[in-house]
Amino acid sequence: MIAPVLPTYNRAPVAFDHGKGMRLYTEQGEEYLDFGAGVAVTSLGHAHPHLVEALTEQASKLWHTSNLYQIPGQEKLARRLIDNTFADTVFFTNSGAEALECSIKMARKYHAANGQPERFRLVTFEGAFHGRTLATIAAGGQAKYLEGFGPKVEGFDQVPFDDWAALEAAIGPETAGILIEPVQGEGGLRPVSPSRMRKLRETCDANGILLVLDEVQCGIGRTGKLFAHEWSGITPDIMAIAKGIGGGFPMGACLATERAAHGMTAGTHGSTFGGNPLAMAVGNAVLDVILADGFLEHVRKAGLVLKQRLAQLRDEHPAIIAEVRGEGLMMGLKCKVPNTEFAAAAFAEKLLVIGAGDNVVRLLPPLIVSDEDISLAAERLDKACRALEAKAS
Ligand SMILES: *Cc1c(COP(=O)(O)O)cnc(C)c1O
Numbered sequence: 001m002i003a004p005v006l007p008t009y010n011r012a013p014v015a016f017d018h019g020k021g022m023r024l025y026t027e028q029g030e031e032y033l034d035f036g037a038g039v040a041v042t043s044l045g046h047a048h049p050h051l052v053e054a055l056t057e058q059a060s061k062l063w064h065t066s067n068l069y070q071i072p073g074q075e076k077l078a079r080r081l082i083d084n085t086f087a088d089t090v091f092f093t094n095s096g097a098e099a100l101e102c103s104i105k106m107a108r109k110y111h112a113a114n115g116q117p118e119r120f121r122l123v124t125f126e127g128a129f130h131g132r133t134l135a136t137i138a139a140g141g142q143a144k145y146l147e148g149f150g151p152k153v154e155g156f157d158q159v160p161f162d163d164w165a166a167l168e169a170a171i172g173p174e175t176a177g178i179l180i181e182p183v184q185g186e187g188g189l190r191p192v193s194p195s196r197m198r199k200l201r202e203t204c205d206a207n208g209i210l211l212v213l214d215e216v217q218c219g220i221g222r223t224g225k226l227f228a229h230e231w232s233g234i235t236p237d238i239m240a241i242a243k244g245i246g247g248g249f250p251m252g253a254c255l256a257t258e259r260a261a262h263g264m265t266a267g268t269h270g271s272t273f274g275g276n277p278l279a280m281a282v283g284n285a286v287l288d289v290i291l292a293d294g295f296l297e298h299v300r301k302a303g304l305v306l307k308q309r310l311a312q313l314r315d316e317h318p319a320i321i322a323e324v325r326g327e328g329l330m331m332g333l334k335c336k337v338p339n340t341e342f343a344a345a346a347f348a349e350k351l352l353v354i355g356a357g358d359n360v361v362r363l364l365p366p367l368i369v370s371d372e373d374i375s376l377a378a379e380r381l382d383k384a385c386r387a388l389e390a391k392a393s
Contacts, residue, residue, distance in 0.1 A: 012347060019046025022366055022373050024352070035365045035377050036354040040185070040217045040330070043244035044289055045366035051247050054285035055278065064276045073280025080287050084226055086235030087255035091264075092275030096216035096242035097131025099252035103240045104135055106256060106264055107177045107210045108155075110237075113263030119176045121155045122212065123167060127187030127357055128158075130179070130214055130240075139179060161190060168203070177210035177237070178203070182228035185217035188358030189325045189332030197232035210237040210260055216252065220244030221290045221367050223328035224300035231327075244367075249282040251275075290367070299367050302374065303328035306363065309378040317385035319392065325360070329367055332360040337388055345384035351377055 017027040022045050024032045037043065044051060058073075065071065078090040093099045104122065111119035122139065130136040137145045138153035146152055157175075159166040161184070171178075178200055184190040192200075204211040213236040218228040222244060225231055229239075237260040242252030251274075256264075273279075289295060307324065310331060314321040320342070323334040335342045339355045346353045346361070354362045365373065 014347075021045040021047075022369060030350070032350045032352050033373065033377055033380065034352050035363045035369075036352040037364050037366045038248065039243065039354060040222060040364045041243045041246065042248045043220055043222070043367050044247050044286060045368045046248075048247065048289070048368075050289060051282055051285045054281045055249065058278050058281035062277050064273070064278070066272065067270065067275065071275055071277060071280060073277050073284060074275045077280050077283045077287070080284070080291070081253065081255060084291065085239075085255060086257060087239070088258040089256055089261050091254045091256075091269065091271075092279070093242070093252040093254065093271055094250050094273050094279070095131070096214075096240065096252050097133045097136045098271065098274070099216065099240035099242050099254045100130045100136050100139065100214060101133055102254035102269060103212050103214075103238045103256075104139065104179070105269060106238055106254065106261060107179075107212055109263035109268065110210060110260050111176050118174050119209070121157055121172075121174045122177050122179045123170045123175060124156050124158045124179050125161050125181075125184075126158055127161055127184050127190060128179075128181060128214075129184070129186035129357075130181075131216075161187075164199075171203070171207055171209065175207065175209050177212050179212040179214065181214045181216075181218060182232075183218040183223060183327055183330055185330070185362070186356055188334070188356045188360040189330065189362060190358075191228075191325070191327050194232035197229060197234050201232075201234040201236075204237075212236060213239040215239055216242045218327070218330055220286070221296055221299050222330045222364070224296055224303050226290070226296065228327065245283050245286060246279060247282055247286040249279055251279040251283055295367075299329055302365075302367075302369050302371070303331075305371055305374050306331055306365075306369075309374055310363070310381075313378060313381055313385065316382070317389065320385045320388050326363075329363075329365055329369065331363045332356060333363070334358065334360050337392070341388065342384065345387050346381060348387065349380035349383050351380040351384070 016024040108120045130139040135153045138156045141158040157170045219241045239255045310324045322336050326332045339359045339361045342361045356362045
């Protein structure tokens with residue numbers, strides 16, 4: 001008999017009842033240290049007082065009116081995102097995939113509105129993950145997500161992650177742009193180097209095509225800058241964000257320059273729920289904290305501490321950990337044992353981590369993580385490695 005909840009996930013045998021900061025608790029009161037943050041979502045940890053206050057205050061005033069009316073929270077959040085990024089305009093969504101859908105449609109529309117409707121294709125990269133809608137599984141190009149769901153949506157040309165010749169060869173008269181994650185998340189924590197990011201920008205400019213970034217996972221402070229592309233000094237034309245901006249409330253956004261967005265006139269795109277007052281209250285509250293003086297500095301420092309502790313673990317457990325990779329508080333351990341076994345061993349030590357492609361385990365702690373939390377996580381990872389070593393011998 002099929003489960004009442006469609007069984008598309010292999011869930012860990014635990015349910016959490018409440019959370020506080022870096023910690024999650026079961027109904028029985030067992031405490032877990034959260035280094036997964038619900039896949040980079042609970043950027044400020046659990047039950048952050050400022051977020052709880054913003055949400056509950058809005059909840060007693062107004063939940064939803066639709067985008068048929070002005071929504072002051074949207075104006076405010078859009079203005080703050082614009083003031084802190086390359087963007088001139090923002091469309092709000094409920095998820096990352098929808099932010100990507102808007103980005104993909106916008107890139108196509110840009111060229112159509114310029115009289116080049118034949119330019120609708122996007123170049124994408126192996127190992128990419130852009131969501132689970134029909135267009136975003138086509139963009140991600142992973143066979144396991146495409147299989148059985150009918151013809152793949154047209155218009156995505158995938159090239160190997162590190163093959164510049166293949167990238168250049170893929171750009172043709174039908175190309176609308178390049179779509180890339182500055183740090184691959186699901187694909188296994190692979191950062192695009194700053195020099196490569198600059199080269200991508202130059203290539204887009206030289207070919208009259210758009211650079212579309214997917215910062216759904218690596219954005220909102222995760223790498224120690226508000227957005228990961230800032231490390232390279234370049235700016236995109238269009239950028240999808242989600243995950244961390246809601247701190248756990250479902251929301252996303254598509255940010256764009258005025259030039260890239262020029263085809264998106266009234267009636268060309270929409271969302272019933274996107275940008276509703278509850279989401280906007282939380283999004284603004286998240287930015288209050290992340291944009292506060294010193295917060296991103298804290299993330300950068302914590303990221304360095306984490307990286308050092310992980311490098312130490314790799315040196316001490318060479319049979320378990322092959323490599324440490326990632327940026328800031330978006331770190332990965334490439335494992336020599338199956339990453340599912342590694343994650344299970346960490347879980348047994350009451351540490352939550354998350355698997356990724358390329359046999360990597362991700363560490364994505366809430367950005368509020370302290371040095372003490374990192375030490376505790378490192379101790380638990382050490383115990384997990386010892387348990388795995390004992391099992392192997
Ligand atoms: C999670 C993720 C998405 C999809 O976001 P959803 O909210 O699950 O639709 C897209 N791109 C990247 C890089 C992501 O990590």
